[in-house]
Amino acid sequence: MPCYNEEEILPHTLANVAIFFAKCVQDGVIDPDSFVLCVDDGSRDTTWDLVIQAAKADPRVRGTKLSRNTGHQTALVAGLSAVRDCDVIVSIDADLQDDLLVIRDMLAAWRNGYDIVYGVRNERKTDTLFKRETARIFYRLMLLMGVNLVPNHADFRLMDRRALDALLEYGERNLFLRGLVPLIGFPSTSVYYARLERTAGESKYPLSRMIGLAVEGITSLSVTPLRIIALTGILISSFAVLAICYALVGKGTGHTVPGWTSVTIAIFFMGGVQMLSLGIIGEYIGKIYLETKRRPRYHVENATWKNNR
Numbered sequence: 430m431p432c433y434n435e436e437e438i439l440p441h442t443l444a445n446v447a448i449f450f451a452k453c454v455q456d457g458v459i460d461p462d463s464f465v466l467c468v469d470d471g472s473r474d475t476t477w478d479l480v481i482q483a484a485k486a487d488p489r490v491r492g493t494k495l496s497r498n499t500g501h502q503t504a505l506v507a508g509l510s511a512v513r514d515c516d517v518i519v520s521i522d523a524d525l526q527d528d529l530l531v532i533r534d535m536l537a538a539w540r541n542g543y544d545i546v547y548g549v550r551n552e553r554k555t556d557t558l559f560k561r562e563t564a565r566i567f568y569r570l571m572l573l574m575g576v577n578l579v580p581n582h583a584d585f586r587l588m589d590r591r592a593l594d595a596l597l598e599y600g601e602r603n604l605f606l607r608g609l610v611p612l613i614g615f616p617s618t619s620v621y622y623a624r625l626e627r628t629a630g631e632s633k634y635p636l637s638r639m640i641g642l643a644v645e646g647i648t649s650l651s652v653t654p655l656r657i658i659a660l661t662g663i664l665i666s667s668f669a670v671l672a673i674c675y676a677l678v679g680k681g682t683g684h685t686v687p688g689w690t691s692v693t694i695a696i697f698f699m700g701g702v703q704m705l706s707l708g709i710i711g712e713y714i715g716k717i718y719l720e721t722k723r724r725p726r727y728h729v730e731n732a733t734w735k736n737n738r
């Protein structure tokens with residue numbers, strides 16, 4: 430659970446988590462030694478003190494404090510990397526906009542053999558129109574750029590040990606989890622829920638951060654923007670050929686000012702060549718970029734023999 434300046438809501442959240450845990454343990458749905466890990470993402474308020482207090486009072490609360498504010502995604506990764514000994518984890522926001530009870534459905538799906546269970550919002554009535562619309566544009570844009578996302582899934586998801594180990598093999602520094610998890614490819618499914626309202630505190634995702642997240646998501650997972658340059662180059666080059674013909678015909682019929690033809694031809698020709706060259710360079714840069722990530726090429730999902738790590 431990443432927490433950034435969540436003092437207003439954290440006590441309430443942890444109280445709810447405690448009740449939820451108690452009920453789940455009672456029903457035999459989770460192990461009694463399950464715990465919630467609060468990752469304090471460099472909060473400037475009393476969030477960390479609250480975590481320490483809660484951890485003292487309840488052994489099921491643990492805390493990790495990051496030295497500075499690193500952003501939601503990195504805070505999540507810090508948490509995921511810290512839980513080396515767990516069979517299964519669920520990532521959830523600190524504001525409980527994502528319904529705790531849905532975790533039961535996630536666990537049920539996991540017991541049915543799914544390694545990854547996505548929490549998907551089937552309605553976002555409680556989000557503002559602006560948030561809904563920007564989110565819609567975001568998912569559309571990502572799909573357009575060839576990034577495979579589960580629509581309306583944020584970072585509320587269950588992963589078992591195997592999926593988590595696979596995720597942590599991805600070498601990139603800036604992890605855009607929503608785009609990476611589908612790349613793992615292990616059996617996965619979705620559970621649906623209605624997103625609740627934030628009951629206290631305010632969203633830490635203003636527009637500037639949302640744009641940052643979108644840019645990060647696209648550029649870290651796709652080289653389509655570079656390819657668009659190459660395509661534009663081809664388009665401009667074809668147009669240049671037409672324009673050059675037009676200029677030559679104009680010259681032939683004598684309807685032009687002296688010098689116009691050569692200047693026009695030069696401009697169009699150079700424009701086309703430059704854009705195309707940029708595109709070709711872009712293709713290579715894209716390759717270099719993807720290679721430097723040193724991503725795992727595959728994950729073993731199953732084998733007829735042991736020790737397949």
Ligand code: UDP
Pocket residue numbers: 430431432433434435470498499500501504521522523524526631632633634
């Ligand atoms: N968060 C974080 N670091 C940040 C910003 C947010 O750890 O720099 C956490 C925040 O505490 C919350 C989660 O990420 O648990 C989602 O943030 P928020 O609820 O503000 O986003 P929204 O639900 O409005 O998209």
Ligand code: MG
Pocket residue numbers: 522524526627632
């Ligand atoms: Mg929220």
